[in-house]
Amino acid sequence: MTPRTQKIASATLIVSVFVFWEIFCVLAGISELILPRPSRIIEAFLQYALAIAPHAWQTLYTTLVGFLFGVLIGLSLGVLIGSSKLCYDTAYPLLVGISSIPKVAVVPIFVLWFGAGTVPAILTAMIICIFPIVVNVSTGIATVEPELEDVMKSLKANKLEILWNVGLPRSLPYFFAALKVSITLSFVGSVIAETVASNKGVGNMMLIASSQFNVPLVFSGLIVLAVMGISLYAIFALLEGRMTGWATRKNNV
């Protein structure tokens, strides 16, 4: 398939899913309280757009701030762990241990410490996205070809020079792969935190809407989250293509 027909196929599939959903709801006579039709969801979205906007902004804000901190921490830890065998061996068990805790379970602790609201959402978004970045960046740096390292060492390059000239550029594709995973995870984090303890944000809005049986609004919230998630993913995918085209062997880098 050419890229163009591929794109058309993808778009057709997406549209047909919604069309099927709509027809299925109508034919099966499913109650709006269980599964609203896409057209009803869009209607609800337009009706409540002004009310949704501040919540959407809040979720985007907590996600992005948390993500930013997560990337900074994850990148530094990844570089540290990846460039020292000692650090790698020492810290890895702890990291695996921490990563195996469901991050959602720490939300009540954040609420206990910082109260309900923005801070727990940011922290949850942050903590949930650190680990994939650490693992990927450290792997990228730790797996520099031994021959290449020998060439650099024989030139009397110090650790920092090897890291800067070889390790970091080499781990960029791994880093961007992690960013794409992490940004979606960050959304999960902040929405969970909003659902558990906040009076703002899309998660909170969906919780309240469902308690009022305003199911079309609940689904509008879902659509908003999907759109934000996909947009950020797309931005990072684009950046990835620009920065690490060499890894996928594109000619126009």
Added chain:
Amino acid sequence: MTGEDFVKLEGVGVTYGSGGSKTKALCPTDLSIAKGDFVALVGPSGCGKSTILKLVSELLKPSEGNIFFGGRELGAKPVRVGMAFQSASLLQWMSVRDNVMLPLKIVPPFKADFRNKRNGEFKDRVDALLEQVGLIDFADKSPWQLSGGMMQRANLCRALVHDPDLLLLDEPFGALDQFTREELWQTMQDLWMNRKSTVLLVTHDLREATYLANRVCVMSARPGRIIDDRPVNFARPRAIDVTFDPLFIQMVQALRQLIVHTPTAPKADAA
């Protein structure tokens, strides 16, 4: 041979591990290389040829013995070394030109001027070298756009661009097909004749050693030691045809006998 000993190994041995699990990788070895000489080190797999390269390039510390460089102990003053391995290990995110330029970014005194000269003097320097090995048209290409032989040419350029005192080659042509390999032998010979650098080449290809080197040292199986050291006296520049000369074939056969019939050699085992 000219000049005094440029590189000198005195009773240098290497033992890996400690306590009960000691492995002797290299028996105490003496070796000296004159300035501007081209020495090849041949021997069975795992005999410690590469270990000697790593010792001379300070990647590995000897367990015993001393290494001298220009009369001084190794480490007393920085030795400028260029190295090339079997895998070209070029940086995929850089153009061929930038790859070759890499040592200039790291090795003093070039390092200090790198920012100012990278688009001027250094670029000309790299391009001149690429021109010599016939890669100038590929300077702006990415490494993965090159063939295996071209990558190795770039690899050689990278090892030479900073005018190393000593060029260390660890089977740089090992992964190439026969024709490409012979082409690169000629390129290598040209580079050496132009620059008069001191070269230590590790290889398991006896024809390669005989064609390229002024001196061939033969090592025994692990734990390695040098069991033979003989000059190669064919006139330079050597054409590829010299490899069909009866004297050349005789020499290759003699080297082969030495390696195959070394008493301590079981079978060619893993390195």
